[in-house]
Amino acid sequence: MFSFVAVVCGWVGVGVDKLLGQPSNLESLGALIFISSPILCMVLLRLFGGDGWKDLPLKPNFRRNARWYLFAIVVYPVVIGITLFVGKLFGWVDVSKFSIAAYFPVFIAAFLPQCLKNIFEESVWRGYLTVKVEQLTQNEWLVYLVVALVWQVWHLPYYLILLDDAYLASFFPFGNVLFVVTSFAVIGVWTIMYTEIFFLSRSLLLVVLMHAMEDSLNPLISDGFAVMSPDKALLVSPSFGLIPLLLYLVIGLWLRRIRKSSARCS
Template identity: 35%
Template sequence: MRVTHNKTLRNVIIFSLVALSCGWIGRLVDLQAGTDENGSLGQLIWIVSPLLAVVIMRSWMGDGWKDFGIKPRIRGNTLLYAFSFLFFPLMTAVIVAIGLGLGWTDMFSSSSSYLAAIGMALIPSFIKNVFEEFAWRGHMAPKLFSLGYNRFLVHIAVGLVWGAWHFPYLFLFVDTTESMITYIPRMMIGVIVMAILYGEILLMTRSVWPAVVMHTMGNAFIDTLILKKFILVHEEFSYVAMPSPEGILAIALTGLAGLWIFKRRKRTTPR
């Protein structure tokens, strides 16, 4: 038993080191190639490497595939799938409505062009999030859970590695003049809160697919809204009213959702 514990912990550490280094390697590749464009070879290395490490560890380093969460398990979990599909669109609508009502946010272009842009973003976002979610929710989270650690400590650990994995390419997804000294800690809190929400749904469904769905909808709705300039949040209110993970309103609503899932799981899980 002790040997299995040590092997699992060793592999989690190896996975974390791969995740924390692959983006910087990809960034170096892009700098050598003289490109920072979306879809670069470096970004491919960044996205693919964590899941490739998972395949190696589960196939040849003793981790196995039993807890990988690849079965959809839709039966009995339709409410959670619906929640995963709707949460980020509804959260985005609430935050934007508050921002517009208080004069913190300006909206540009039409709703039809925004919906068309979302439609264009869904498939690329889905493909990207299959790689991302099966690395963190498919591998790192269940392996840490299997070691018997407190589950909130597991959520925090997953969130820290997952958040730091974004650092090398953060500039592609962030449109802010705020200092990174204040931005990054708030962003990391937002990612940890999402790790709690995604992780609790994983524990309830024993499937990674709800997280893939939720992450896809979040990227499609939120990233499109911000990066395509459908809204402009006034700089002095961006730390509150951005619907992305670093926004205080987004952190609060995601945290409340995670608490609801946690309490629901406590009620439905036998002692």
């Protein structure tokens, strides 16, 4: 039931916008339907569908998870920093407009709203879907697959219709077909990393912070602090480039190895 609602709600929202004769964008009723439907479905299933609230991982576990909180805060800045450094080294990225003094206020202004947004999003993807799929199978590769597919298909109307075309093109200027293929790979790799850090920490707050850090770094590109050569975006785009994608894959598999080793020791 939840997965069905998640994969169709965005398209239902777009259809509602068309019926009302209004454009589909992030301020439309369709966007509200897209954003709110998964969390509303989760709440209803927990309240009335027998799922309950006991497995919602609300405890932050700060002491036990200190190193993982540090990881959540630094992983995106480090990977994106490496990516942009490589891009600058080869002349693919212009960072002449970037300075910490100029970017820090932009980051802070973005971070708090993104934390709020990701409380809702991560309550759904890690706090509900990942937990429920894990209860059905001990095969973590199947957990990755199911969560990644639902998470990505939910995103499609956002990327293809609700999000401004010019904004998306600043990150990935190669058209919708290649974007859909690439974004499936990105969400798949991210799902491994998010799932493993969640399994290691069992903390919803931790993945909220990590996701908020990623979203708060988007203005590096969208606000022109770093400008990519369009023909190199497939390599160095912080969100969709091959370089960060490979780094996130290595990190996700490293986290998986740590978790497996810890399980054997215990």
